[in-house]
Amino acid sequence: MRLAAAALMLACVPAAAAPAGDRVVAALSHRLFPLLDALGGDPVATARLEAQPGVAAMLAARAARRTACAQDLACLAQAMVWTPEDGAALTAAVPANASRADDGARAQAAREIEGINTILRTYALNQVPRYPQIDGAGILDPLELRARVQAADWLARTPRDGSAQALDPSVEFTLALLDVSDRTDAIGFEPITGGFNAPAVRRARTLDWSRWRYSALILTGVGPETPDAALSPYGKYHVRLAADRFARGDIAFILLTGGRAHPRATRFTEAEQMRSALIDRYGIPAEAILIEPYARHTTTNLRNATRVLAAIGAPLDRDTLIVCNPGQSETIASPAFAQRNLTELGYEPGTVGRRLSPTELEFRPSPKSLRIDPRDPLDP
Incomplete structure (x- = not known):
């Protein structure tokens, strides 16, 4: 009887509660830091990583730097930054099969660490981003900046299911910085094969791609400069x-x-x-239209277009056609644009081919465009 009663009492004791999940931050983490998200969210993988030579000592030194900051938020944000030595120790320990990136898991880990540093410097340490007119948080009152950094610190200390906090809190801290700054742009249209793209994705499954001269007409963007303009003047020209x-x-x-x-x-x-205009003004059917709603530069227009084509199963060894205004077309065809890609992306997102007219260029996508790069946290 006593044994039965004891067993009953044990059965009534609730199991340890798991941390709460946050769907927004979880999606942002997976989108920006796919490798660190997977490693950090897996206790077994985290333990194996920490067991690699030099990793535990490096992580302990990082923790000591944060502890020494006490309540100094600027010091804390700076202590979250990965030094070159920190980054080298972690990337050297990353398993070779931890990422599907074409250039390997260690290259992907390096990009993600650089992405963490970029977010910290831009959103916590008030450094000027590469494109200050559209990047970053804008001009902030010092009290608002302090509130955001303090909230990010508290959030990074609060458990979240699936978080990389056990590995290093810098990942959660940077995700919180983007969240409190309302810059979760990177997950605004996920999954990319759903939503507006669903009709075209269904059609893509039935296509014989060999029947088409071009797998896609890539229409680049030219954003408006006034707050109430849905399409810029050039945008309306591009649509036609x-x-x-x-x-x-x-x-x-x-x-x-x-x-x-x-x-x-x-x-x-x-x-x-542009999709609405093509459907409403020109009668183009929805199943013939795909959108890539993240790109903020001409370089990423082409990179992200490649990602959408890969997502729908389109062959990347076939040409596409870039259509845009004559000035932008000339820019894309220029050596300066090729160099800009190498500078900003680290590679060319594809091969720009023949310029068939002032508004048309052939383009062969490159699988290199599938690399995730959180150094641009609004469009990795």
Whole structure:
């Protein structure tokens, strides 16, 4: 009887509660830091990583630097930054099979560590980002900046299911910085194969790609500069160019690329607005239109278009056609644009081919475009 009673009492004791999940931050973590998210969220993987030579000591030294800051928030944010030595120790310990990146797991780990540092410097340490007109948090009152950093610190100390906090709190701290700054742009349209793209994705499953001269017409964005403008003047021109060229019937899809960038914090997403115009004004069917709603630069217009094509199963060894205004077309065809890609992305997102007219260029996508790079946390 006593044994039975004891067993009953044990059965009534609740199991230890798991930390609460946060769907927004979890999605942001997976999107920005796929490798660190997977390693940090797995206790077994975390333990194996910490067991590698030099990693435990490096993480302990980072923890000591944070502890020494006490209540100094600027010191704490700086202590979260990964030094070159910190980053080298972690990347050297990352398993070779930890990422699907074409250049390997260690290269991906290095990008993610650089991404953490970029977010810390931009959103906590008030450094000027590469494109200050559209990047970062803008001009903030010092009290508001302090409130955001303090909230990020508290959030990074509060458990979250699936978080990389056990590995190092810098990942959670940077995610919190983006969250409290309302800059979760990177997950605004996930999954990319759903939502507005669902009709085209269903159609793509039935296509014989060999029947089409071009797998897609990539229509680049030109963002407006006024807050209430849904489409810029150039954007309206681009839409008509696309409708006219698509009417020839040799292109499988119109792929619209342009995010929510101009002006800062605009409520309009350019690709979404171009899609509405193509359907409402030109009668293009929804199943013929794909949107890429994240790109904020011409470089990432092409990179992200490649990602959408890969997501729908389109062959990347076939040409696409870039359609845009003559000035932008000339820029894309120039050696300076190729160099800009190498500087900002680290590679060319594809091969720019023949310029068929002032508004048309052939483009062969590159699988290198599938690399995730959180150094641009609004569009990794």
